Amino acid sequence: MSEDLINKKSIYCSFSGIYRKKLYETNDRIFLNLEDIDGTYGYCSDQAAEEIRSRLCPYEKSKIHFIDNGNYHYSSKFRMEMIREEFDLIVFDNHTDMQPSGLGPVLSCGSWILDSLKDKNIHLNKVYLIGPSAEDYDKIDVDIGLKDKIVFISRELSLQPENSFLDMQYADKLGILPAFISIDKDILSEEELKTNWNQGIMSSEIMCKWLTFIKENVNICGIDICGEPDICEAEVEIKKSAEINYKLEKLFKER
Numbered sequence: 001m002s003e004d005l006i007n008k009k010s011i012y013c014s015f016s017g018i019y020r021k022k023l024y025e026t027n028d029r030i031f032l033n034l035e036d037i038d039g040t041y042g043y044c045s046d047q048a049a050e051e052i053r054s055r056l057c058p059y060e061k062s063k064i065h066f067i068d069n070g071n072y073h074y075s076s077k078f079r080m081e082m083i084r085e086e087f088d089l090i091v092f093d094n095h096t097d098m099q100p101s102g103l104g105p106v107l108s109c110g111s112w113i114l115d116s117l118k119d120k121n122i123h124l125n126k127v128y129l130i131g132p133s134a135e136d137y138d139k140i141d142v143d144i145g146l147k148d149k150i151v152f153i154s155r156e157l158s159l160q161p162e163n164s165f166l167d168m169q170y171a172d173k174l175g176i177l178p179a180f181i182s183i184d185k186d187i188l189s190e191e192e193l194k195t196n197w198n199q200g201i202m203s204s205e206i207m208c209k210w211l212t213f214i215k216e217n218v219n220i221c222g223i224d225i226c227g228e229p230d231i232c233e234a235e236v237e238i239k240k241s242a243e244i245n246y247k248l249e250k251l252f253k254e255r
Contacts, residue, residue, distance in 0.1 A: 007061040007062050007063075008028070008062075009028055009029055009030045009062060010028060010029045010030070010062070010064040010065070010066065010249055011029075011030050011032055011059045011062045011064070011065045011066070012024065012029055012030065012031045012032065012065075012066045013032045013034055013056075013065060013066065013067045013068060013072075013075065014031060014032065014033055014034060014035055014068060015034050015035060015037075015040055015041075015067075015068040015069075015071075015072045016035070016068050016069060016071075016072075016228070016230075016231045017035055017231055018068055018069065018228045018229070018231050018238065019031060019066070019068075019228075020238065020242075023238070023239065023242040024242065024245075028249075030059070030062075032055060032056075032059070034052060034055060037051050037052065040052070040072065041071055042071045042108060042109050043101065043102075043103055043106050043107070043108045043109075044074050044075075044106065044107045044108070045106065046106075049078070049107060052075060052078055053078050053081070056075075056078055056079065056082075057082075060082045063220070063221075063222055063223055063252070064223045064224075064225075064249060064252055064253075065079065065222075065223070065224040065225070066224070066225050066226070066228075066245060067224050067225065067226045068226060068228055069195065069196045069197075069226060069227065069228040069229070069230065070095075070109055070184050070186055070195060070196060070197045070226050070227055071109050071196070072109065072226060073093075073097060073109045073112060073182070073184055073226045074107050074108060074109050074111070074112040074115075075224075076112060076116075076180075076182045076224050076226075077107065077112045077115060077116050077119075077122070079180070079222055079224060080116055080122050080124065080180055080222075081119075081121060081122055083122075083123060083178075083180065083221055083222065084123070085123060085178065085221075086123045086124075086125050086177055087123060087124065087125060087177050087178045087179060087180055087221055088124075088125050088126045088127070088128060088174065088177050088178070088179045088180070089113070089116070089124055089126070089127045089128065089179070089180050089182065090128045090130070090174075090179050090180070090181045090182070090214060090218075091113065091127065091128065091129050091130060091131075091181075091182045091183075091184075092130050092131055092181075092182070092183045092184065092187045092202075092207060092210070093129070093130075093131050093132060093182075093183075093184040093186065093187055094131055094132060094155075094184065094186040094187045094197065094198065094199055094200035095110065095132055095136065095184070095186070095197070096113070096129065096132045096136050096137055096139075096140055097109065097110055097111065097112055097113045097114075097184075098111070098113045098114040098129075098140045098142065098150075099111055099114070099139075099140075100114065100141075101115075113127060113129070114142060114146075117142075117146050117149060118146070124149075125149070125177055126149050126150070126151060126172070126173075126177075127149060127150045127151070128151045128153070128168055128172070128174060128179075129150055129151065129152050129153065130153040130158050130164075130187075130210070131153070131155055131158050131187040131200055131202065132152075132154070132155065133154065133155050134154045134155070134156075137152050137154070151168060151172045151174075153168070155200055155201060155202075158187075158202060158206075158210075159201070159202065159206060161206060161209045161210040161213060162209075162213075165210065165213040165214070165217075169217060174217075174218065175217050175218045175219075177219075178218075178219040178220070178221040179214070179218045179219070179220055179221065180220075180221055180222045180223070181211070181214065181220060181222070181223045181224075182223075182224050182225075182226075183207075183223070183224070183225045183226070183227070183248070184197075184226050184227045185225065185226070185227025185228070185241065185244060186198070186199045186200065186227045187199070187200045187202050187207065187227075188200065188202050188203070188204060188207065188227075188244075189201050189202065189203065191203075192204050192240070192244065193227075193229065193237055193240040193241045193244060194229050194233060194237045195227045195228065195229055195241075196228075196229060196230040196233075197227075204244055204247065208247065208248075208251055211248070211251055211252075212251065215251070215252065220252075223252055225245065225248055227241075228241055229241050
């Protein structure tokens with residue numbers, strides 16, 4: 001398969017086995033099996049990190065990646081390591097993902113944004129964090145220099161995409177640099193789907209409004225999407241999650 005053809009496809013990175021191929025039958029998708037790598041559940045060992053980086057490398061220029069459930073959100077960091085220019089990160093998440101790892105220096109799904117901000121090899125300019133509660137954001141304990149790089153849109157304000165996006169665009173200079181978008185579907189309410197983490201209150205309609213504003217005004221250099229249900233969840237929930245994935249794929253691939 002040619003490199004140009006690969007770059008146009010969505011990459012489905014399976015850590016847990018959640019991506020049932022019968023739900024995703026199309027030539028526009030590539031399935032990347034990562035299920036055999038040890039040391040990936042919630043925390044990522046150094047050996048696992050090197051193996052994941054190696055397997056992601058052939059798909060470096062593929063814009064849209066699906067990365068399983070929220071326990072593997074840390075793999076966003078590996079994709080950002082591949083971006084060779086300064087960029088902003090736009091995150092949709094019910095959690096801050098900026099808590100120190102419970103295993104010291106080991107990368108985790110709850111620490112990956114903080115670790116990315118500290119990593120001098122990542123050309124990360126600013127983080128636009130959309131969706132967590134103000135209470136959770138206030139618990140972030142980072143140096144003032146790092147916190148200055150974060151633009152926070154609370155759970156309540158995130159339900160007003162028109163006003164919040166304009167503030168981000170004009171007051172916080174969103175759109176000057178390319179942006180990497182990372183979406184955890186746990187930002188959505190349980191009426192939309194059930195993920196394996198506690199969830200927010202956003203609807204998929206509001207999330208798509210946000211993404212449309214971003215798509216129309218920002219040069220997007222990469223997208224990843226996590227927040228799948230637990231693999232043992234009811235089939236109806238797995239199908240609901242797949243439907244949201246289809247919707248996001250369509251939104252980003254439409255010109």
